Amino acid sequence: MKLKFCKMHGLGNDFMVIDGVRQTVSLTPERIRQWGDRHFGIGFDQLLLVEAPQSQDNDFRYRIFNNDGHEVEQCGNGARCFAKFVSDQRLTNKQAIRVETARGVIVPEFHGGGEVIVDMGVPRLKAADIPFTAEGDAVVHPLELDGRTLEITVVSMGNPHAVQVVEDAEAAEVGRIGALIESHPRFPARVNAGFMQIVSRSEIRLRVFERGAGETLACGTGACAAVVAGILRGLLDSRVRVHTHGGDLTIEWAGEGQPVKMTGPAVTVFNGEIEA
Numbered sequence: 494m495k496l497k498f499c500k501m502h503g504l505g506n507d508f509m510v511i512d513g514v515r516q517t518v519s520l521t522p523e524r525i526r527q528w529g530d531r532h533f534g535i536g537f538d539q540l541l542l543v544e545a546p547q548s549q550d551n552d553f554r555y556r557i558f559n560n561d562g563h564e565v566e567q568c569g570n571g572a573r574c575f576a577k578f579v580s581d582q583r584l585t586n587k588q589a590i591r592v593e594t595a596r597g598v599i600v601p602e603f604h605g606g607g608e609v610i611v612d613m614g615v616p617r618l619k620a621a622d623i624p625f626t627a628e629g630d631a632v633v634h635p636l637e638l639d640g641r642t643l644e645i646t647v648v649s650m651g652n653p654h655a656v657q658v659v660e661d662a663e664a665a666e667v668g669r670i671g672a673l674i675e676s677h678p679r680f681p682a683r684v685n686a687g688f689m690q691i692v693s694r695s696e697i698r699l700r701v702f703e704r705g706a707g708e709t710l711a712c713g714t715g716a717c718a719a720v721v722a723g724i725l726r727g728l729l730d731s732r733v734r735v736h737t738h739g740g741d742l743t744i745e746w747a748g749e750g751q752p753v754k755m756t757g758p759a760v761t762v763f764n765g766e767i768e769a
């Protein structure tokens with residue numbers, strides 16, 4: 494059977510997007526890993542599945558799978574591509590849509606053109622909600638790793654993030670240290686590791702070693718988590734330009750209990766089909 498898909502990216506963080514509303518698709522971790530392989534398959538950081546909502550209050554359900562085959566709770570760059578996809582595919586004629594994820598509803602707004610604005614929901618900051626094993630809920634936690642003590646801020650955007658401030662993002666050992674943080678025993682569900690350089694109170698450089706995918710060119714939830722962490726640490730104002738290897742995002746957060754707003758591009762590369 495032929496399965497239609499769309500290859501998309503948000504700042505080089507790339508996706509296989511599947512319409513699971515008008516198609517029936519069975520996904521296994523093995524099949525996701527096979528399709529995600531950049532030599533033997535289609536190649537992507539994550540697979541995004543569009544489904545009908547579980548509640549009639551919402552427009553869609555959004556499921557996300559890392560290229561290691563594991564299903565995860567949230568993907569920010571993917572949310573912008575999701576919004577563009579359902580509009581381009583005429584699955585909706587709304588500009589703002591309510592999208593169910595594993596950890597709550599997000600609201601992407603797509604007005605045509607390149608930019609998509611997404612209400613990414615309220616970040617969770619308690620260690621237990623990340624989940625992260627810690628004494629209490631400090632803004633900065635010590636993390637013993639690689640013979641030294643890192644200072645991390647933990648944030649959940651639905652998915653878990655550990656953010657540290659570095660002098661120079663380009664010089665950071667993202668591959669080696671990121672992998673050690675990702676699988677650190679104090680993160681029972683593993684974690685995305687952010688390396689944030691403060692350029693000014695309204696500008697950062699960010700690299701992210703993603704859980705289940707390694708370093709990507711950009712990470713939308715990682716950008717949200719980094720700005721939240723920087724604001725909590727008193728280093729950033731409420732609207733921040735985030736420079737990633739794949740390009741720039743604008744992230745806004747008015748403080749605890751408030752949602753994070755992300756603005757950035759979504760690009761369709763090609764439509765394809767594959768034997769499934």
Ligand SMILES: N[C@H](CCC[C@H](N)C(=O)O)C(=O)O
Pocket residue numbers: 506538539557559565566567568569570571652653685703704705706709711712713714715
């Ligand atoms: N690797 C992430 C999922 C994808 C997030 C990222 N691609 C984004 O844009 O937010 C995780 O395991 O939580």
